[in-house]
Amino acid sequence: MSHDTGLHVGEDLENAVDETAHEVSGKIDEVSSRIREKGSELGRKAVASIDERRVGVAESLEGAARGLHDKADSIAGGGERVSKAAHEVADKVENASRYIRDKDAKDMLADVESMVRAHPTRSLLAVLAVGYLAGRALRRD
DSSP: OOHHHHHHHHHHHHHHHHHHHHHHHHHHHHHHHHHHHHHHHHHHHHHHHHHHHHHHHHHHHHHHHHHHHHHHHHOOSSOHHHHHHHHHHHHHHHHHHHHHHHOOHHHHHHHHHHHHHHOHHHHHHHHHHHHHHHHHHHHHO
């Protein structure tokens, strides 16, 4: 085998590797693009789903708040402190209902992000607590 033939084989091999690398890179870009599109689509569907359910959740909370106020009003016989506490809880439920009704999913997410930035330690502890409680609840089932 002559020296020139070896150079051609080496160049051919290098060209084949370059071509294959280019094809693989193109496929990776194509797959990445599809994944980004699917992720965006899923995000839009999740936001739409949350927004669709938002009003129903707000109405349910309003009904619960009315029920709490009614129960608080019916507490008799020295239950002034209990009645007041029940009204305060009902007021907080009403506030949550208004918040859910007035804010769309994007606004809520922005509020959560801002709260986490303002209080990272408290947010982490809250997430850990929720995770712990969810884990316990799932183990019981």
